[in-house]
Amino acid sequence: MATGKELIAQSKWAQTLTPEEKGRVDAETVVRTVPKGSYVCRRGEPVHFWIGVLEGLVKIATVSHAGKPATFSGIPSGGWFGEGSLLKDMPRPYEAVALRNSEIAYLPRGLFLWLLDNNARFCRVILEQINERLGQAMAIIESDRLLGPEGRVAQCLAGMFNPILYPRIGQSLRFSQEEIALLVGLSRQRVNQAVKVLQERDVLEVQYGGVAVHDPEKLRRFQE
């Protein structure tokens, strides 16, 4: 099992750091295990950290006044989130819940802002990430309003192939149908039907504990 430091070093942004900066990151970043179903962070709390999913799967969601949850996106291993909230001085607008046992890194706000101020390459990587996330948000809005369950599942999975937000994801996505259901906001049963339809259409292959996608473009083009 790789250590927290090793997993952090694999991130794209970590490659931009000087040895001194790397030292501060290692010294100040806290890594903890978050069990399945527990909060990684809560809505409304002060934003003190930039958060990384070293291992596992986390969903970003909010809860309506009626108590209905709405998922915005899923963050798999290697993904970092919350940079937008760190730049604003507001309580955290969304909550994050671990969908499986996960290793989560918490990088202090002060260190994050210091890196932005002092390292232009780091700053650029973060800009790219925010830009990618905007594109992803647009895609989610579109699929939510225009597509049926099969299309939503397809777009959700296709979003996981974004190489800028989530580097090093192979062609096999190890997300169980239950996890996919929690991410797209459908019942597990409906997701089970949807992935079978997608398999019929030759867009993906259903496997035990996940799906295999041989052609992400084809998945992205599935707009029904």
Next chain:
DNA sequence: TCATTAAATTGTT
């Protein structure tokens, strides 16, 4: 390495 058991996931109602 193989067989047995427990746990996770799937498929269906």
Next chain:
DNA sequence: AACAATTTAATGA
């Protein structure tokens, strides 16, 4: 939501 069937992971001989 509940159930049975299937697959994987873990355990010990």
